[in-house]
Amino acid sequence: MAQQKTILRALAGERLPTPPIWMMRQAGRYLPEYRATRAQAGDFLSLCYNSELAAEVTLQPIRRYGFDASILFADILLLPQALGADLWFVTGEGPRLSTIQSQADFDALIPANGVHDKLAPIYETVRILRRELPSETTLIGFAGAPWTVATYMVAGRGTPDQGPAHQLKDENPALFQQIIDRLVDGTIEYLSQQIQAGAEVIKLFDSWAGSLKGADFDRYALEPTKRIISALKEKHPDTPIIAFPRGAGARYVGFAKATGADCVAVDDSVTAEWVAQNVQPDGCVQGNLASSHMVTGGENLVSETRRIVKALSGGPHIFNLGHGITPDASPENVQLMIDAVRSA
Numbered sequence: 001m002a003q004q005k006t007i008l009r010a011l012a013g014e015r016l017p018t019p020p021i022w023m024m025r026q027a028g029r030y031l032p033e034y035r036a037t038r039a040q041a042g043d044f045l046s047l048c049y050n051s052e053l054a055a056e057v058t059l060q061p062i063r064r065y066g067f068d069a070s071i072l073f074a075d076i077l078l079l080p081q082a083l084g085a086d087l088w089f090v091t092g093e094g095p096r097l098s099t100i101q102s103q104a105d106f107d108a109l110i111p112a113n114g115v116h117d118k119l120a121p122i123y124e125t126v127r128i129l130r131r132e133l134p135s136e137t138t139l140i141g142f143a144g145a146p147w148t149v150a151t152y153m154v155a156g157r158g159t160p161d162q163g164p165a166h167q168l169k170d171e172n173p174a175l176f177q178q179i180i181d182r183l184v185d186g187t188i189e190y191l192s193q194q195i196q197a198g199a200e201v202i203k204l205f206d207s208w209a210g211s212l213k214g215a216d217f218d219r220y221a222l223e224p225t226k227r228i229i230s231a232l233k234e235k236h237p238d239t240p241i242i243a244f245p246r247g248a249g250a251r252y253v254g255f256a257k258a259t260g261a262d263c264v265a266v267d268d269s270v271t272a273e274w275v276a277q278n279v280q281p282d283g284c285v286q287g288n289l290a291s292s293h294m295v296t297g298g299e300n301l302v303s304e305t306r307r308i309v310k311a312l313s314g315g316p317h318i319f320n321l322g323h324g325i326t327p328d329a330s331p332e333n334v335q336l337m338i339d340a341v342r343s344a
């Protein structure tokens with residue numbers, strides 16, 4: 001049957017006259033309606049686990065802007081929480097987790113197939129969204145990639161250089177590999193259930209892949225991603241997968257082929273022209289407008305947007321930012337970006 005949704009057409013390798021658009025963190029604090037619903041839920045985690053309200057904030061940017069895709073509202077740290085880690089968010093600072101530093105800490109985690117009770121509200125959010133989204137809007141489910149999630153599980157918080165995770169992988173590679181393996185298995189469980197509930201596309205966020213060099217990049221970014229994708233493809237061959245090894249630089253080249261991903265999302269450290277030459281020949285690419293333009297706006301936003309659309313117009317492209325939109329962005333600049341893409 002002919003595929004109608006634009007995001008699915010791009011992911012299947014089709015070059016479209018106007019690239020479909022969505023934004024990382026499109027449901028977020030830059031929107032007053034998001035802040036109001038989060039206040040109603042109480043706090044961020046309560047919002048994630050409240051299926052009705054999580055569906056509501058997912059729909060807000062679709063209603064306001066008519067994006068071509070919506071991304072399930074949740075967080076990459078819900079999986080470690082379902083695996084038994086304590087998780088809480090400190091307002092204005094970010095996530096905090098109980099840490100994993102010893103074999104005993106690891107042994108206290110629960111098995112990968114035990115995550116579903118805790119994550120059931122997330123699957124319910126997906127089911128609500130499939131009922132309520134406009135028929136032309138694609139629903140993206142997601143998880144963190146194992147390396148990125150492990151950096152939080154080991155350090156117990158976000159870190160500028162992922163130092164604690166690097167230290168553990170270097171000092172106790174066997175323990176670190178067990179963490180990665182549990183995350184690979186848990187992620188396969190989690191994403192399979194998202195797909196069964198109705199997610200049409202999956203995205204894997206490896207936000208800290210850029211701090212892995214050489215063989216470490218292969219072992220901890222590429223290999224776990226490949227294992228997750230091949231397991232998902234076995235069960236759900238028709239669900240496209242977007243990989244986002246943020247900061248991969250030269251390692252973006254060949255990443256889709258090596259992992260089986262249908263699309264590689266690129267950050268703003270590489271130019272769209274370079275991506276067109278080196279990454280897009282292998283298939284669909286997504287990105288790569290610098291998020292800062294959503295704060296500063298104006299002619300620079302419009303010209304950069306047009307430049308990216310033009311540079312990537314020779315192949316399949318999904319327009320997005322290079323990373324998430326920030327709370328200080330202006331909702332008007334989002335509209336300016338969309339108008340620039342659709343009139344480019």
Ligand code: CP3
Binds near residue numbers: 028029038093
């Ligand atoms: O993109 C979307 O709109 C979907 C929802 C989504 C969130 N987080 C909601 C969120 C997605 C896909 C994520 C992914 C995520 N979460 C990543 C990978 C992508 C990236 O940004 O690199 C990471 C590393 C996390 C972990 C996380 N969650 C951190 C470090 C923080 C605090 C930093 C910050 O921006 O405040 C969060 C909180 C978070 N996740 C918020 C949202 C909307 C803000 C919380 C709030 O509303 O108070």
